Amino acid sequence: MVDIRGVHKSFGRLEVLRGVDLQVAAGSVTVVLGPSGSGKSTLLRAVNHLEKLDRGHVSIDGELIGYRYSGGRLHERPEREVLRQRTHIGFVFQNFNLFPHLTVLENLVEAPVSALKRPRAEARAAALDLLDRVGLAGKADAYPRQLSGGQQQRVAIARALALKPKVLLFDEPTSALDPELVGEVLDVIRDLARSGTTMIVVTHEIGFAREVADTVVFMDGGVVVEQGPPGAVLDHPEHERTRAFLAKVL
Ligand code: ADP
Ligand code: MG
Numbered sequence: 001m002v003d004i005r006g007v008h009k010s011f012g013r014l015e016v017l018r019g020v021d022l023q024v025a026a027g028s029v030t031v032v033l034g035p036s037g038s039g040k041s042t043l044l045r046a047v048n049h050l051e052k053l054d055r056g057h058v059s060i061d062g063e064l065i066g067y068r069y070s071g072g073r074l075h076e077r078p079e080r081e082v083l084r085q086r087t088h089i090g091f092v093f094q095n096f097n098l099f100p101h102l103t104v105l106e107n108l109v110e111a112p113v114s115a116l117k118r119p120r121a122e123a124r125a126a127a128l129d130l131l132d133r134v135g136l137a138g139k140a141d142a143y144p145r146q147l148s149g150g151q152q153q154r155v156a157i158a159r160a161l162a163l164k165p166k167v168l169l170f171d172e173p174t175s176a177l178d179p180e181l182v183g184e185v186l187d188v189i190r191d192l193a194r195s196g197t198t199m200i201v202v203t204h205e206i207g208f209a210r211e212v213a214d215t216v217v218f219m220d221g222g223v224v225v226e227q228g229p230p231g232a233v234l235d236h237p238e239h240e241r242t243r244a245f246l247a248k249v250l
Contacts, residue, residue, distance in 0.1 A: 001026040001198045002167055006056035007046055009039075016042045018222035019056070024167070024215075027196040031209040031230075034219035035245055040202045043219070044169045047200070048089050049082050060088060061166050087115050090160030090168040094175050096152040098144040104131065104155050105140040108162045116163065123162070130158040134188050150181030154188050161192075168192065170201040204249055210234055218242045 002024035009017040016039045024030045032040050045051040047058050049066030058065045067074045098107050108127035112118040134154040174182040186208050193212045216233040218225045220241050237243050
């Protein structure tokens with residue numbers, strides 16, 4: 001479903017991604033671990049074409065993101081095509097990024113109506129189902145500021161799902177939460193995993209990775225140092241850098 005090949009990205013002289021290759025099968029969960037500054041967020045943003053690549057490419061379900069070939073050369077896609085492509089890629093941020101002036105329900109209805117031209121009544125019905133799924137059926141008319149961080153993040157997940165994305169990207173979805181609120185968000189992500197949603201999750205929650213990931217990826221210095229099933233990478237890491245990182249977070 002997701003094919004990341006030879007991706008390079010620099011900011012000025014800082015080479016943040018130095019040739020990243022990663023394949024994510026449909027219906028599978030990939031957890032990305034790595035120290036701060038290793039390029040995890042930049043990689044997720046590259047998948048979404050929020051960062052332009054210097055080299056390499058990303059395709060989702062066989063479609064090149066942000067670029068296309070014509071006349072044997074790679075061209076950047078026009079903005080409206082990129083926006084259409086992004087509707088297939090759900091993104092859940094550390095800080096929720098809900099629209100503060102919209103109710104919970106309106107947060108979920110906005111994109112399906114404006115980007116996908118779904119009828120409002122249909123989008124509302126789907127949104128109410130999604131709120132139920134994340135345990136927030138009673139909060140449709142609340143504003144984000146009236147909710148706890150855990151509730152806001154569950155709304156953000158429901159909002160991402162409202163576009164029926166092909167893949168969901170999570171960038172440290174529980175890092176901004178008080179410890180007692182982490183579990184309710186991880187429960188929702190765990191349910192999505194069980195229902196076969198294709199996901200890439202950047203997180204430091206090792207227990208979650210062990211339980212939910214099909215593949216654990218360890219990144220350091222802008223490259224994938226190693227990847228494999230959780231039992232291999234977490235319990236029998238091959239690389240010293242992976243061992244050193246795990247020793248710090250476990
Ligand atoms: P991680 O998510 O693993 O902590 P990031 O992908 O956020 O790492 O960042 C990797 C490196 O790239 C860091 O050194 C960060 O400061 C730098 N960086 C990220 N985005 C930008 C940007 N827009 N401009 C300049 N440097 C950036
Ligand atoms: Mg980050």
